[in-house]
Amino acid sequence: ALGQALIPYYTGVIIDCASIDPDFKEFQWTCLKLVIVSLGCAVFTGIRGGLFTIGMTRLNVRIRTSLFDSLMRQEISFFSSTRTGEITSRLSADTTTVSDQICLNMNVGLRSLTQAAMVLVFMFRASWRLSVITFIIIPAIILITKVYGAYYRELAKAVQKELADANSVAEEALSSMTTVRAHAAENSAKAAYQECLRKFYTLQLKEALAYGTYMICTTFLPNAVNVVTLYYGGNLVLDGMMSAGALVSFMLYVASLNGAFQALGDVFSAFAAALGAADKVIELIQREPQLPDAGSLQPPSFSGRLELQDVSFSYPSRPDSRVLDSISLRVNPGEVVALVGPSGGGKTSIVKLVERFYLPDAGAVLLDGLEVGAYDPRWLKRRVALVAQEPVLFARSVRRNICYGLEAEDGVHPRDIPSAADVERAARLANAHDFISAMPQGYDTDCGEKGVSLSGGQKQRIAIARALVRNPTVLLLDEATSALDSDSEAVVQEALDRMMRNHTVLVIAHRLSTVAGADRILVIQGGSVAEEGTHESLAEAGGLYSALGMLHPTKPPKSI
């Protein structure tokens, strides 16, 4: 940028040496200086470009890492109240906009500022009168860029939002294509997507209009000043107050200054766009999780006594609807307690509280007499394992899916990482070893995105192996057999029965075979315990339990 300011100066000197005041030696010497300066400019431009690209990538990696770290810390309710499309758009599009725009514009901005400062010095040296005239334009440009910048920033924010909405709509339809097809809802998905794109397009039109107006002003003003400068400068040359070469230099300076100011104006609006994206990214990076940090307790012994004491709970997204109402229950070490009851009664919510996905509004969830939040989460998740109703597998090998959360990257000590023998033992207990071994690459077979390449029963059994490989003290089981055919159900059931024999278990039961094998059954209705007893005692009482259809193995219970 410094060298660039010298180029117009040497150009003026060369013109004077070649025409007005001929001096061949000076002419040659100045030409050489011009070559050296041009070469220096080129080399440093290359270095600058390379360094800024490296800086841009480093910034992008840092922003993404910070954002993903922050997302990993957020409470579960954040994910149920924020659309995944919105979060991924923040993580991909917005972080790229922020890092690219900041680096690109820092590059252009610094270069233009330096160039403008140098040019101003040279301009004043050439003619202060002419310099003053060219400055008439500066306040006008600053005013325009300021007004435009604020407007553009708002527009950019709105455009980003519309784009995120469109992405969410598309993602929702694409990730549930079988459901869309099954309901012949392609047209409504298309209409929803088109509507989002229409809004996006309307906003882009506004943005284009704003940009066009800005370009008209910034193109006309410099040219008008050029004419005025030439007119006044020409008079100075005619009066002998300035050389022709100096006027040429001056005109080149004006062009250079215009370029620098225009670039600064562009930088300003591009920064405004980047700030719109940065606002949202930074807001997410700085978001404090609503759930207080968990403790660090790792007691030497853990019996697995689970208690809920007078627990009341509403989901943060629906604070007025009470899901659990002063519920108390206890699962003693080695005991199998089954939760049954009508759909929506609050059974899964109890498990979510034990998992500390949410905090109760009142009461306490205790393990061995201490709040679940007091324990070190990583330590606790090895002792309290969950098999959810719809197990989720990840796009990685079967082995890595079974060891999920127990790998070196999860901060697990090497001695605690399950060995191949541990994985196989868990898979055998889960009735999964045979089908895994029959697959072409055995335990190294890839499960596909969300485990698509496996059947429902196979996924369920891998999820059971995932729980068993932890050697847990307490098992939380959301029994899922509704999605399985009867063959799969039988093998999954066998694995579950085996699991329940050796652990403290809280199971959300949907089938007679499970409840019949439980030590105690709690019938959960409307967020509290409506009935409690063994299968026999409850069946004899003939209350809600009998009405649920648990007594007839052929008839599905009402909670399914």
Ligand SMILES: Nc1ncnc2c1ncn2[C@@H]1O[C@H](COP(=O)(O)OP(=O)(O)OP(=O)(O)O)[C@@H](O)[C@H]1O
């Ligand atoms: N993330 C959530 N946000 C808001 N409300 C929720 C959420 N999850 C569940 N609920 C509501 O909480 C209530 C209890 O749900 P829960 O899943 O605990 O019932 P359940 O007894 O396990 O039912 P099912 O047997 O059908 O699984 C329901 O009314 C449900 O609509």
